[in-house]
Amino acid sequence: MTALAKLPAVGPAPGAYLRIENVVKRFGALKAVDQVSLDIAKGEIFALLGSSGCGKTTLLRMLAGFETPDAGRILLDGQALDQLPPYERPINMMFQSYALFPHLNVWDNIAFGLRRDGLPRHDVAERVEAMLKLVQLSAYARRKPHQLSGGQQQRVALARSLAKRPALLLLDEPLGALDRKLREATQIELVNIIEQVGVTCVMVTHDQEEAMTMASRIAVMSEGRLLQVGEPAQIYETPATRFVADFIGNVNLMEGTLVEDEPDHVVIECRDCRHHVGHGITGSAGMPVTVALRPEKIRLSRSRPEGEHNLVRGSVKALSYFGSYTVYHLQLPSGAVLKVSQGHVQRHADDALAWGDEAWASWSDTAQVVLT
Numbered sequence: 001m002t003a004l005a006k007l008p009a010v011g012p013a014p015g016a017y018l019r020i021e022n023v024v025k026r027f028g029a030l031k032a033v034d035q036v037s038l039d040i041a042k043g044e045i046f047a048l049l050g051s052s053g054c055g056k057t058t059l060l061r062m063l064a065g066f067e068t069p070d071a072g073r074i075l076l077d078g079q080a081l082d083q084l085p086p087y088e089r090p091i092n093m094m095f096q097s098y099a100l101f102p103h104l105n106v107w108d109n110i111a112f113g114l115r116r117d118g119l120p121r122h123d124v125a126e127r128v129e130a131m132l133k134l135v136q137l138s139a140y141a142r143r144k145p146h147q148l149s150g151g152q153q154q155r156v157a158l159a160r161s162l163a164k165r166p167a168l169l170l171l172d173e174p175l176g177a178l179d180r181k182l183r184e185a186t187q188i189e190l191v192n193i194i195e196q197v198g199v200t201c202v203m204v205t206h207d208q209e210e211a212m213t214m215a216s217r218i219a220v221m222s223e224g225r226l227l228q229v230g231e232p233a234q235i236y237e238t239p240a241t242r243f244v245a246d247f248i249g250n251v252n253l254m255e256g257t258l259v260e261d262e263p264d265h266v267v268i269e270c271r272d273c274r275h276h277v278g279h280g281i282t283g284s285a286g287m288p289v290t291v292a293l294r295p296e297k298i299r300l301s302r303s304r305p306e307g308e309h310n311l312v313r314g315s316v317k318a319l320s321y322f323g324s325y326t327v328y329h330l331q332l333p334s335g336a337v338l339k340v341s342q343g344h345v346q347r348h349a350d351d352a353l354a355w356g357d358e359a360w361a362s363w364s365d366t367a368q369v370v371l372t
Contacts, residue, residue, distance in 0.1 A: 017042035023072035034224035047215035171203035276309035278365035
C-alpha cells in the first residue's frame with residue numbers, strides 16, 4: 001500500500017485485520033500524526049520506525065485509546081475502536097519501562113490483569129502457568145522483579161501482556177531498556193514467542209536494527225507522515241525517498257544530473273564519477289537526481305578496475321575496525337567522502353589498506369538507487 005493513500009469508508013480490505021484510515025492528531029498547531037493510513041494483516045509483526053518526535057508513539061497511543069484522533073478512524077477486525085475507552089479495547093500494551101509491580105512476584109504480576117477481569121481462580125492459575133512456560137520463567141515464579149535480569153523482566157512484562165489473550169499487542173520501544181548484547185539476543189526470542197502465540201503486533205522503535213530484525217513490515221515515519229511502507233529488505237534496498245535512504249543504515253548520497261535515460265539503464269553525471277545504473281527511471285535529460293549507494297556494495301582495489309562507469313579514485317582519510325568488517329572513508333577529488341564497508345573473510349590481510357593509501361572504489365550497475 002502506498003503511504004498516505006486515501007481509503008474508502010468501508011470495512012477492512014481482505015486480509016486487513018487492523019485498519020488505520022486517514023488518522024490525524026493535533027497538539028495545538030502541531031500535527032503529530034498527519035493523514036496516516038495503514039492496513040495490517042492478522043498475525044503480522046508491524047514496526048513503526050522513526051526518530052523522536054515523528055509521531056509513531058502518538059499513533060500507538062491512539063491504538064491503545066490513550067489519545068483520541070482528531071480525524072479518521074481505527075478498526076480492528078471490523079470493529080471501530082475510536083469511541084471505546086482503553087479498558088474496553090481487546091488490546092494490551094507493553095511499555096519500555098515494563099511497569100512491573102515491585103511488591104508482587106513474577107506469578108502475581110502475570111496474574112494481576114486476569115484477576116482484575118474476574119477470571120475464576122483455576123483459569124487464572126492455568127493461564128499463568130502456560131505463560132511462564134511460554135517465556136521459560138517457570139523456575140522464577142516466586143521471585144520479585146528486582147531479583148531478575150533486564151531480559152527476564154522484559155519476558156515477564158510480555159507474559160503479562162499476552163496472558164489476557166489480546167487481539168492486538170502494542171510494544172513501545174520493547175527492548176530499549178536492555179544493553180546492546182542482551183537486546184540482540186532478545187530480539188529473536190521475542191519474535192518467536194509472539195509468533196508462537198499468533199497475536200497481531202504493532203511495535204514502535206527508533207532502532208533500525210530492531211525493526212529490521214523483528215518486523216515482517218516496517219513503516220518509516222517523519223513529521224507525522226508515512227514516507228514508506230514495506231518489508232525490511234524493500235525498505236533497505238529500494239528506499240523511496242532521500243530521508244528513508246539516509247535513515248535506514250549507512251548510505252552514500254551523491255547529487256548528480258541525468259544525462260541519459262533509456263528503458264534498460266540511465267547514466268548520471270556526479271562531481272567525482274559517472275554512474276551507469278541498470279534500470280530506467282521516469283525522467284528527462286538534465287534533471288537533478290540523487291544516487292544512493294550502500295557502503296557494503298562497493299569494492300576497493302589498489303589497481304584501476306576495467307570500465308569507464310561506476311568507479312572513482314580516492315585516498316583513505318579514516319578507517320574504523322568493527323571486527324567482522326572495516327569502514328573506510330575515501331576522500332574523493334572533489335573533497336567529498338565515500339564510505340566503503342569491507343567484510344573480513346581472513347584473519348590477516350597482507351594487502352589491507354591503511355591511512356593515506358590511494359585506492360579505487362567500484363560497484364556494479366545494480367548497486368545504486370536513483371532518487372528523484
